[in-house]
Each structure stands twice: as C-alpha cells, then as structure tokens.
Amino acid sequence: MPDFPHTQSAHCESGVAANLLTHQGIPISEAMAFGMGGGLFFGYLPFIRINGLPLVTYRAAAGHILRQIGAISGVQMVEKRFRNQDAAMAELDQALAVGIPVGLQTGVFWLPYFPRALRFHFNAHNLVVYGKEGDEYLISDPVFPQPVRCPANDLARARFASGALAPKGKMYYLTQTPARLEYKPLIVKGIQSVCKMMLTVPFPLIGVKGIRFLANRLVRWPQRLGQERADLHLGHVVRMQEEIGTGGGGFRFMYAAFLQESAEVMQAPLLHDCAASLTTAGDTWREFAAIAARVCKGRAHPDDSYPAMAACINRCAALEEKVFTELRQWARQHP
Amino acid sequence: MAQRSSYHSRVPKSHSTYGFITIGVTPCHKSTMTTLNHPADENITNGLKIISYGVNSKGEYELTPDDVWQPVNVVNAQAWQEIEKNITASKDKIADGRASCLHYYMTANQMDTGLLAQYTGQPRWRVCLHLMPFFFHRLPADTLKKYAELFKIFPDDLTQGRLRPPLYLHQ
Numbered sequence: 001m002p003d004f005p006h007t008q009s010a011h012c013e014s015g016v017a018a019n020l021l022t023h024q025g026i027p028i029s030e031a032m033a034f035g036m037g038g039g040l041f042f043g044y045l046p047f048i049r050i051n052g053l054p055l056v057t058y059r060a061a062a063g064h065i066l067r068q069i070g071a072i073s074g075v076q077m078v079e080k081r082f083r084n085q086d087a088a089m090a091e092l093d094q095a096l097a098v099g100i101p102v103g104l105q106t107g108v109f110w111l112p113y114f115p116r117a118l119r120f121h122f123n124a125h126n127l128v129v130y131g132k133e134g135d136e137y138l139i140s141d142p143v144f145p146q147p148v149r150c151p152a153n154d155l156a157r158a159r160f161a162s163g164a165l166a167p168k169g170k171m172y173y174l175t176q177t178p179a180r181l182e183y184k185p186l187i188v189k190g191i192q193s194v195c196k197m198m199l200t201v202p203f204p205l206i207g208v209k210g211i212r213f214l215a216n217r218l219v220r221w222p223q224r225l226g227q228e229r230a231d232l233h234l235g236h237v238v239r240m241q242e243e244i245g246t247g248g249g250g251f252r253f254m255y256a257a258f259l260q261e262s263a264e265v266m267q268a269p270l271l272h273d274c275a276a277s278l279t280t281a282g283d284t285w286r287e288f289a290a291i292a293a294r295v296c297k298g299r300a301h302p303d304d305s306y307p308a309m310a311a312c313i314n315r316c317a318a319l320e321e322k323v324f325t326e327l328r329q330w331a332r333q334h335p
Numbered sequence: 336m337a338q339r340s341s342y343h344s345r346v347p348k349s350h351s352t353y354g355f356i357t358i359g360v361t362p363c364h365k366s367t368m369t370t371l372n373h374p375a376d377e378n379i380t381n382g383l384k385i386i387s388y389g390v391n392s393k394g395e396y397e398l399t400p401d402d403v404w405q406p407v408n409v410v411n412a413q414a415w416q417e418i419e420k421n422i423t424a425s426k427d428k429i430a431d432g433r434a435s436c437l438h439y440y441m442t443a444n445q446m447d448t449g450l451l452a453q454y455t456g457q458p459r460w461r462v463c464l465h466l467m468p469f470f471f472h473r474l475p476a477d478t479l480k481k482y483a484e485l486f487k488i489f490p491d492d493l494t495q496g497r498l499r500p501p502l503y504l505h506q
Contacts, residue, residue: 008400010386031388031396051445109445109503117379117411119503121445145384145400162453232417235410242407244385253388257396279390286404293406296413 004101004130006140006147010247010254013062014039015142016103016126017069023101024177030142035258036072036186037065038193040251042320043206044214050164053236056214058250060197062124062165066103066172068193072186074178081168085160088169089152092129095173101130101140105170107161113141113148118244123165125245129155143244187262188334194255195328198320208324211317215310222306230306235296238289249282252320256282259327270330274323281319288312379403379411418445426498435471436496440486443501455481 005022007030009015014034021028034040039060046054070077082088095102107123108114131138136149150158159169198207205213214237221230240250247254256278263271291304291312384400391397425442428434441451448466452459457478464470465478479490488499 008386010388010398112505115379115381115383116503117381117415120414121450143385163450166453232413235413238406238410239414242404243411244380244403244407247386247388248404253396257388260396275396276394289404289406293409297409 001133002096002099002101002131002138004128004138004140004147007142008145009142011039011059011245011251012126012142013037013065013124014254016128017065019128019140019142020101020103020174021069021177021181024174026177026181028181029257029261031254031257032183032261033069034065034251034254035194035262036183036190037068038190038197039065040194040255041197041206042208042210042250044210044217045205046217048164050236053233056237056240058241058246058252063105066126068190070172072178072181074176075174076176077172077174079170079172081170083168085156085169088159088171089156092171093132095171096129096132100173101128103128103172104155104159105167106155106158107163107167108158110154110158110161111141111150112154113139113144113150121161121163123161123163123167183265184334187266188331190258191262191327192331195324195331198324199328208317208321211313211320215313215317218313219306219310231296234292234309238292238296241285242289249285252278252282252285266334268330268334270326274327274330277319277323277326281316281323284312284316284319288316379408418442429496429498432468434466435468436493436498437471437482438466439498440482440488440493440501441466443498444486444503445501451485454485 005019007015007019007022009018009030011030011034014030014037017037018028018030018033021033037060041057041060043057044054045057048055066077069075070079080091082091092102092104104127105123106125106127107121108125109119109121111119111125127142128140129137130140130147132152133149135152137152137155138147139150139155140147159167159171161167201207201209204210218234218237221233224230225233240246242248242250247257256275259271259275259278263269263275288309291300291309294300294304295306295309380403385403386398387401387404388396389399389401421442422439425434425439429436429439441447446454448459448462452462455462455478465474465482476490479493483490483493486499487502487505488497491497492499
C-alpha cells in the first residue's frame with residue numbers, strides 16, 4: 001500500500017498543503033501553511049447567496065492558500081482542470097501509478113464517507129488521493145483522523161460537482177520543492193497580505209469594515225426579514241464561522257496558532273502578544289456564536305438579543321483592527 | 336457574560352456550561368444532548384473526532400481531537416430542519432398534484448432548478464417545465480434516465496412516482 005503522511009487538520013485546504021509539503025520532505029504544520037498562504041479573511045457579501053442566505057466568509061477565497069504555496073520560489077505545483085470526466089480520472093490514475101499523491105478539489109455532497117449531517121453542496125473541499133486499490137481510491141482527507149476510501153464513480157462525481165465554486169475536476173500536485181523552506185520572508189509576506197485584506201481594502205464589505213457592516217445589518221434582520229428568516233440568517237453566519245473546517249472562532253484560533261509558531265521562528269515576542277489578542281477575538285466570536293445558538297434554539301436568555309450580538313461582533317472588529325494594525329507595523333519593520 | 340470561559344476552559348476538560356449549551360466533552364454527553372433535539376444523532380459528525388485548536392495552561396496552542404462544539408450542532412440542526420420543512424412542503428405539493436415527483440428529488444437533494452439544470456445539462460426553463468406533472472408524464476426515456484442517474488434511482492421510480500430517500504441517506 002502506498003505511504004502518505006496523513007495528519008488530521010482543522011481546515012481542508014491548509015491541511016492538504018501541509019500534508020503535500022510534508023510528503024515532499026518539508027515538515028510543516030497546518031497553521032503555518034494557513035498563515036503563509038494568507039488564509040485569514042473576512043467578507044460579508046449579501047449579493048452572493050448560498051441556499052438563499054448571504055455569503056459570510058472568514059477565510060480567503062477557495063484555492064488562495066494553495067496558490068500562495070505554489071508561488072513560493074523553488075516550489076513547482078502542477079494544476080489542471082478538465083472538461084471530460086474520463087480524461088480527468090485517467091490523468092489521476094496516471095499520476096498515482098508513478099507514485100505522486102494528488103490533491104483534488106471536490107464537492108462534499110457526493111463523498112459517501114462524509115458524515116450525513118455535513119453533506120451540503122459545498123464544492124471547495126480539498127483532499128489528497130494517494131493510491132488506488134481495485135475500484136477504490138485511498139484518500140487522505142485532512143479533516144478525518146484516518147485515511148479513508150472512496151469508490152471511483154463517487155469520486156468522479158465529486159470532482160465534477162456543479163454549482164458555485166465548481167471544481168471542474170481540478171487536480172494538483174507538487175513536482176519540485178526546495179531542500180528547505182526559507183520561513184522568515186514567507187511569514188512576513190503572509191502576514192502582510194492578511195493585514196492588507198483586513199485593513200486597507202477600500203470596499204465596505206470585507207475586512208474589519210465588513211465585520212462592522214455585518215453587525216449593522218444583523219441588528220436590523222428581525223425587522224427586515226421577520227424573526228424566522230432572521231434566525232436562519234443568524235444560524236448560517238454561525239455555521240460559516242464554526243462548522244467543521246474552521247478550527248473554531250472563524251479561523252481566528254488557527255491564525256493565532258500560526259502567529260505563536262511564527263513568534264518562535266522570527267524571535268519576535270510581539271507576535272506572541274498578537275496571538276493572545278487574536279485568541280481573545282476568537283473567544284468573542286465564540287461568545288457571539290453561543291448567543292446566536294441560544295436564539296436559534298428559542299432558549300434565549302433575557303439579555304440575548306440581536307443588538308447584544310451586534311455589540312459582540314463590533315467588539316470583535318475593534319479587537320481585530322488593533323491586532324492587524326500592530327501586525328502591519330511589525331511587518332513593515334521586517335521587509 | 337458571567338461565564339466567559341468559552342475556549343480556555345476546554346483544555347482541562349470541564350463541565351462548564353454556556354447557558355443551556357454544554358461545552359467540552361462531558362461523560363454525560365447523551366443526557367445533555369436530549370435537550371438539543373438533534374434529528375439524526377447527538378453529534379453532527381457521527382462521533383467522528385475533529386481537530387480543534389486549544390490553548391493549554393501555558394497559553395500555547397495545541398491540537399486536540401475533540402467533539403464538535405455544541406452550538407455548531409444547534410445551527411446545523413437548524414439548517415437540516417429547514418431542509419426537512421422544504422421536503423415536507425414538496426411532498427404535499429406532489430400529493431396535491433401541483434408538482435411532479437422530480438420536485439421531491441430536487442428538494443430532498445438540496446438542489447434548485449439551476450443546479451439540477453447544470454447537473455443534467457439542460458436549460459433551466461426545461462427543468463422548470465419538468466417539475467409540472469403535465470410535462471413530466473410526457474418525458475422521453477433518455478431524459479428520465481438522466482434524472483435517475485443523477486439521483487441514483489431507477490427510471491421506474493420516477494414514472495411510478497416512488498419517493499426514495501435522498502442521496503446522502505443511501506447506504
């Protein structure tokens with residue numbers, strides 16, 4: 001049976017990136033891959049609808065982390081998309097035959113090994129296929145504790161899922177990696193890109209401004225949408241923030257783990273402080289999620305209300321603004 | 336918040352509660368969950384442990400396999416309740432003769448006309464027509480086969496109007 005260093009991780013994309021690099025002899029943690037790939041983000045885009053609910057995202061666009069990892073100097077990543085399903089599966093088999101583990105973008109709805117409650121039409125799930133036995137593929141799915149197996153035609157369907165973020169059979173693998181990674185510039189670059197997205201983009205729906213925008217909208221949901229729809233919107237925000245694949249607190253805990261790891265690498269105690277502040281921000285997001293869950297469940301405490309949740313989100317915005325301003329200043333001093 | 340213990344309290348596995356929501360891994364897992372009334376199981380991942388980032392007593396992050404945080408179960412259950420409500424509404428429509436059984440399969444598999452059209456390679460307006468019994472009963476065999484393949488059922492199920500469980504409940 002082929003060997004692949006499967007490590008369970010919280011987020012699929014950073015997990016796949018870390019596992020693929022580790023397989024190439026560059027041991028790297030998931031949090032580090034997430035941070036170097038500039039994975040953190042916030043966006044509230046109500047004009048994009050998912051099942052009729054506004055898009056809220058706490059992470060960079062699907063594929064961003066992998067693109068950043070592929071752009072590291074010395075790393076070569078081959079990425080292919082297909083029109084034809086048979087050609088896509090044949091290409092996958094070819095790569096596996098020469099022992100290359102292949103990353104795939106798939107639609108969760110079609111993967112039979114996924115827990116029933118998580119099978120929604122979400123098309124940006126990443127996994128690594130590292131072997132084939134008979135009609136079954138051996139899969140290292142980063143959110144699972146152990147490698148799993150998937151029948152060939154189910155995997156083919158998952159690779160050609162339709163709808164938003166359709167994978168179109170996307171597959172990728174590393175062909176070349178440097179002997180060792182130069183961590184410092186990559187960390188600084190990753191932090192810089194996240195700070196830019198969170199602080200300086202002149203568009204009110206993303207970054208810290210987007211968080212505040214969400215808070216303003218959220219207060220008015222009960223009046224505008226009625227209680228039932230408002231609760232659905234609220235539940236949707238919490239799902240995007242906390243459901244499997246986020247590491248909790250809308251990726252804030254994962255990013256804090258990255259900052260902590262970077263503090264050791266860079267010998268920069270300031271990053272430790274930023275990690276602690278970001279943990280507080282993540283806790284505040286969770287505080288919001290806990291109130292929201294009570295409201296959705298109809299068990300609201302007397303002081304649980306939409307304005308209280310908006311206040312919570314605004315506190316998150318203030319905390320994150322402070323963290324990323326500090327990080328931006330730090331990154332400027334370390335070009 | 337009186338008990339603002341959301342994350343740090345998780346490392347020494349505590350029984351602290353966030354209102355009605357139990358946080359952390361409690362041995363009395365099942366009994367606390369009865370209040371949550373999740374339709375399928377007590378945990379959305381079927382007991383699968385996921386990795387979560389937690390701060391230990393020294394303030395350092397570490398990865399620990401853990402159950403899903405309880406509020407996630409609540410909002411996930413809410414999303415499924417909405418889907419189930421749509422399915423019931425769809426079944427009523429079919430029983431009244433206002434929709435074809437394709438409407439049930441579409442709803443049960445969380446699709447809309449746009450997505451169904453993309454999966455079957457037809458224009459959306461045609462799918463909309465197929466949702467009406469009048470047009471559905473006149474469908475050619477190859478179109479029925481397309482739908483049947485997508486939903487992993489037999490074309491017979493469609494013509495007979497049998498409502499089989501959605502894809503994610505297949506064994």
